[in-house]
Amino acid sequence: MRGEVLHYDEDHGFGFITGADGNRYTFAREDLRREVAIGRGTAIEFQPAGGRARDVFSIRAQAASPPAATAAPTQTGNAPGAPQHFGRSAES
Incomplete structure (x- = not known):
């Protein structure tokens, strides 16, 4: 279930x-899936178990960051030259 942190005392x-159902749940440090900074307003997902939230994790922590831009490969000295067409260079 999705929810939002009202308060967390680290x-x-x-x-x-x-x-998301409008109910209030408690959680403890051991209910966090991993150690991440969680504070008021953090969007989370969790498994409700009575009045307790289990397996709590931040949705923002799950969001994939965009891949870093990489430079296009450059030709090396071993790359073939311009294509030949009937014995002449195609660039002519």
Whole structure:
């Protein structure tokens, strides 16, 4: 289920979530899928278990970052020259 963090106390390791269903859930540090910065307003997904949220993770942490731009390969000295057409260069 999707939800939003209402409060998370990192020192004490617990917090509160409002689920997409409108209910409030509690969660603890051990319910986090991985250690990420979570604070008020963080969009999350979780598994509801009674009034507890389990397997909590940030949706933004899951978003894939765009791939870095790479330069186009350049021709090396071993690359073939301009194509030949009937014994003459196609560039002529």
